[in-house]
Amino acid sequence: MSLIRELKTSLQEEIKSAIETAKQLEVTDLPPIKLETPRNEDHGDYATNIAMVLAGQAKMPPREIAQLIIDNLTELDFIAKTEVAGPGFINFYFSTAWLYDVVAEIEEQADNYGQIDLGADEKVQVEFVSANPTGPLHVGHSRGAVVGDVLANILQTAGFDVSKEYYINDAGNQMDLLGNSVAIRYQQLLGVDIELPEDAYRGEYITELARQIVDQDGDSYLSAAKDGQLEHFREYAYQKLLERIKIDLNNFGIEFDNWFSERSLHPDKIEEVTDKLQAEQLIYEQDGALWFKSSKFGDDKDRVVIKEDGTPTYLAADIAYHQDKYQRGFAEVINVWGADHHGYVERMKAVVEALGYQREALQIILVQLVTLLRDGKQVPMSKRAGDFVTMRDVIKEVGKDAARYFYVMRSPDSHFDFDLELAKEESTENPVYYIQYAHARICSILEQVKEEGVEVDSLEEIDLAKLTTEAEINLLKELADYPEQIAKSAESRAPHHMARFAYQLASAFHTFYNKCYVLVEDQELLKARLRLVLATKQVLVNLLSLLGLSAPENM
RNA sequence: GUGCCUGUAGCUCAGCUGGACAGAGCAACGGCCUUCUAAGCCGUGGGUCGGGGGUUCGAAUCCUCCCAGGCACGCCA
Numbered sequence: 001m002s003l004i005r006e007l008k009t010s011l012q013e014e015i016k017s018a019i020e021t022a023k024q025l026e027v028t029d030l031p032p033i034k035l036e037t038p039r040n041e042d043h044g045d046y047a048t049n050i051a052m053v054l055a056g057q058a059k060m061p062p063r064e065i066a067q068l069i070i071d072n073l074t075e076l077d078f079i080a081k082t083e084v085a086g087p088g089f090i091n092f093y094f095s096t097a098w099l100y101d102v103v104a105e106i107e108e109q110a111d112n113y114g115q116i117d118l119g120a121d122e123k124v125q126v127e128f129v130s131a132n133p134t135g136p137l138h139v140g141h142s143r144g145a146v147v148g149d150v151l152a153n154i155l156q157t158a159g160f161d162v163s164k165e166y167y168i169n170d171a172g173n174q175m176d177l178l179g180n181s182v183a184i185r186y187q188q189l190l191g192v193d194i195e196l197p198e199d200a201y202r203g204e205y206i207t208e209l210a211r212q213i214v215d216q217d218g219d220s221y222l223s224a225a226k227d228g229q230l231e232h233f234r235e236y237a238y239q240k241l242l243e244r245i246k247i248d249l250n251n252f253g254i255e256f257d258n259w260f261s262e263r264s265l266h267p268d269k270i271e272e273v274t275d276k277l278q279a280e281q282l283i284y285e286q287d288g289a290l291w292f293k294s295s296k297f298g299d300d301k302d303r304v305v306i307k308e309d310g311t312p313t314y315l316a317a318d319i320a321y322h323q324d325k326y327q328r329g330f331a332e333v334i335n336v337w338g339a340d341h342h343g344y345v346e347r348m349k350a351v352v353e354a355l356g357y358q359r360e361a362l363q364i365i366l367v368q369l370v371t372l373l374r375d376g377k378q379v380p381m382s383k384r385a386g387d388f389v390t391m392r393d394v395i396k397e398v399g400k401d402a403a404r405y406f407y408v409m410r411s412p413d414s415h416f417d418f419d420l421e422l423a424k425e426e427s428t429e430n431p432v433y434y435i436q437y438a439h440a441r442i443c444s445i446l447e448q449v450k451e452e453g454v455e456v457d458s459l460e461e462i463d464l465a466k467l468t469t470e471a472e473i474n475l476l477k478e479l480a481d482y483p484e485q486i487a488k489s490a491e492s493r494a495p496h497h498m499a500r501f502a503y504q505l506a507s508a509f510h511t512f513y514n515k516c517y518v519l520v521e522d523q524e525l526l527k528a529r530l531r532l533v534l535a536t537k538q539v540l541v542n543l544l545s546l547l548g549l550s551a552p553e554n555m
Numbered sequence: 556g557u558g559c560c561u562g563u564a565g566c567u568c569a570g571c572u573g574g575a576c577a578g579a580g581c582a583a584c585g586g587c588c589u590u591c592u593a594a595g596c597c598g599u600g601g602g603u604c605g606g607g608g609g610u611u612c613g614a615a616u617c618c619u620c621c622c623a624g625g626c627a628c629g630c631c632a
Contacts, residue, residue, distance in 0.1 A: 040575075049574060052612075062612080086575040087612070132632070174632055199631095289630050300558080300628085307630040314632050342559045343627045368560065369626070410568070413560060415625065417567080422581095426594060429581060437594050445591045452591095492572085500569070503579085514587085514596040533591095555594065 002483035044091030062088025119160030158490030179234025297350035
């Protein structure tokens, strides 16, 4: 638990009991009391609209209700002032004393500051990337990768028991296509006159894989290739490509707890679950195929699960996969998908319902598409032609930190133009540097402090009440707010909030840096500021780590 | 045709589980380096929140219709 959250909770409870105490108030149904941070600073630190919400059932003007609530409020030591404002808001002004306590809290909790128990250890799975192992990861995958990774970090910090998972589509048609594509290139390399079929993968990496096979085994697979025996080509390509995917993700700072192979579902798990649904009349036979009755659960139409030829569709595997997820005990499953899969959402929700779970147990985050911009112009990409920019290329060009920050700074709902030039720029326009620069500046101050021989060890005796300027108070407020930001971001499953908060905190520090010189003559003030700087460093480090960014000591 | 996402300052976006005069960065203009990194700070100007209607004490936020852009609508994965 964090200070800010304790204060908020106890204030909410005080308001609640004040309403219950006030005899003149006739309230039968008390809605949850919302405390919000007002946009305008003149409206206090927190405000509630509860009086206006109650106006209807209490049959009294909001401002009167607000006054009644205030009159019945017992005094809280962290509240400096309370007032009725506007149409009936109650504004609360916090005393600054509690803000100083936050510094000790940060020192004490260190890397764990921000950790809250909102999730109550509930098991949550975040499944993301899950790109087919038929080619290297490209820019489209990168956004989902960062969104999923940071979201998982946020949920973990918020007290959920999080597991990150990658679903490998290593069964099905596309794997044979992959094998075939490599086999054809292999034959071409060995001088066989043969054309690549229309539906083949045609990236340069396919030829490269074929070349590796030639280098290792010469023409020993030639007759197999000619006979259409694709197994070796398929398996070789699969292993190599999956390996590369893992390496690329690692270089992007992403590690999964579990790599789930679709093959493990074939055929037993799929049969098991389709039998079960068939027994429940949720799967039926028609035109020689087996259909899932998804329309019963809100989908536009029913969907084929077993094709006429007896093979399962992608959906069949997905039903078995999601059954498996819930059987593993996840209370909530979050899937991060590219927006091009949005047509699949209803049908998956239907699956979850049909399996006997709550629709809400499946959350799908759709990440809108990314366009790369270079010199203001769109970088052309076509997956069919095998002509796309890889995740590796982008990381190489702009660096891991810039790429990660850019991918996570926007709401997943909005289309994203990734400006390569901007991401590379080491300037004020580039938010990544702005945030990291705050950390580097702090390190520089600490370096100076060390050189001056200032004692840093007896922090408890330092009087933080020396910190009184607006810049100092604002910075303290941002630091105090971090756990709340985690809560908000976790509740709304919105990782971009934390990217913005990092910017905001950096901004509060830069202002402080310019207005409040740390190495002042006054030793008490110097030490108080030093403590504030150390606390800021800690929170910045926590935030940067949450976002998967490095915290450079100098820039 | 149907569904999903988007439309907020010149540009890129936040705010959208309804709240008090609509925010940030960039760009424009004007200031700040004899002390801790100017990759920074401070200030000024700039908006019918795509448009119409509705619900509400109160709407950028909810409902509805329309306009514009993107994506998706397979016994592919």
